[in-house]
Amino acid sequence: MYIEEVFRRRNEVGGSIEVICGSMFSGKTEELIRRVNRARIAKVHVEIFSPVADTRYDKSALVSHNLNSIPSKAVDNASAILPLAAHVQVVGIDEAQFFDDDLPHVVSKLANSGVRVIVAGLDMDFKGRPFGSMPELMAMAESVTKLHAVCVKCGSPALNSYRLVPDESQVLLGEKESYEPRCRNCFNLDGIAG
Ligand SMILES: Nc1ncnc2c1ncn2[C@@H]1O[C@H](COP(=O)(O)OP(=O)(O)O)[C@@H](O)[C@H]1O
Ligand SMILES: Cc1cn([C@H]2C[C@H](O)[C@@H](COP(=O)(O)O)O2)c(=O)[nH]c1=O
Ligand SMILES: [Zn+2]
Numbered sequence: 001m002y003i004e005e006v007f008r009r010r011n012e013v014g015g016s017i018e019v020i021c022g023s024m025f026s027g028k029t030e031e032l033i034r035r036v037n038r039a040r041i042a043k044v045h046v047e048i049f050s051p052v053a054d055t056r057y058d059k060s061a062l063v064s065h066n067l068n069s070i071p072s073k074a075v076d077n078a079s080a081i082l083p084l085a086a087h088v089q090v091v092g093i094d095e096a097q098f099f100d101d102d103l104p105h106v107v108s109k110l111a112n113s114g115v116r117v118i119v120a121g122l123d124m125d126f127k128g129r130p131f132g133s134m135p136e137l138m139a140m141a142e143s144v145t146k147l148h149a150v151c152v153k154c155g156s157p158a159l160n161s162y163r164l165v166p167d168e169s170q171v172l173l174g175e176k177e178s179y180e181p182r183c184r185n186c187f188n189l190d191g192i193a194g
Contacts, residue, residue: 015111019138021123022147023181024161028120029064031147032092035118036070039090048072048092049081051099062094078103085110096121097132104136125170126163149181156183
C-alpha cells in the first residue's frame, strides 16, 4: 500500500500533537521515554526519531542525562520520518529544535492521519531566543508541557540554558562542560538580558 493511502486510511482515528519543552537538564528526554514506554506497555506500535546531527551519545538510542535509554532512529531530515512512520501509531521525536523547517508540516501530516506525535525539544537557545521550529510546534499542539531544571546557582526552577564557552553559533552540541541550567535571575546576572 502506498504511504498516502496508509495515511488516508489511518485518518479514521484521531491523532494529536504533544510538545515537551524546557531548558537543558529539565527532563524532556526522560518524559518522552516515560510516555513512549507507557504506549509500549499498551502494545501500541511506536517509533522514535532524532536528528542525525545530534551525535551526543548513540545513533540508535535516545539517552537521557541520567542514562535512561530507549531505541530510536537517527534521520537526516524531517521528511525522512514519513516513510519510516507509515505503520506506526505513536511517533516520538527528540531534539526537535535541530530539525529543518519541514518538521511542523511532517508532524501535522502525521497527526492529521491519526498518529499520536510526541515532540521534545529546547524551546530557547543559549541566548533565550526561540529555537528552530519549536514555537510553531507549540502553537499547533493539543498539549504543551514546559519542564524546568534546577538552577545550578540558586536552586530555583531553571528555564534557561546558560552557555559556559565562548562560542556564538546557535548550534553547539554539548553537556555540562558547555551548558548549565539557570533561572531567569541567574541567567540575567551575567549580562545576557537584552
Ligand atoms: N541542574 C539540574 N536540574 C535538573 N536535573 C538535572 C540537573 N543536572 C543534572 N540533571 C539530571 O538530568 C536529568 C534529566 O535529563 P534529560 O531528560 O536528558 O533532560 P533534557 O532532555 O531536558 O536535557 C535529571 O533527571 C537529572 O538526573
Ligand atoms: C542551549 C543550546 C543547546 N544546544 C545543544 C546542546 C545539546 O547538545 C542539545 C540539547 O540537549 P538536551 O537534550 O536538551 O540537554 O542542544 C545548542 O546547540 N545550542 C543552544 O543554544
Ligand atoms: Zn538561579
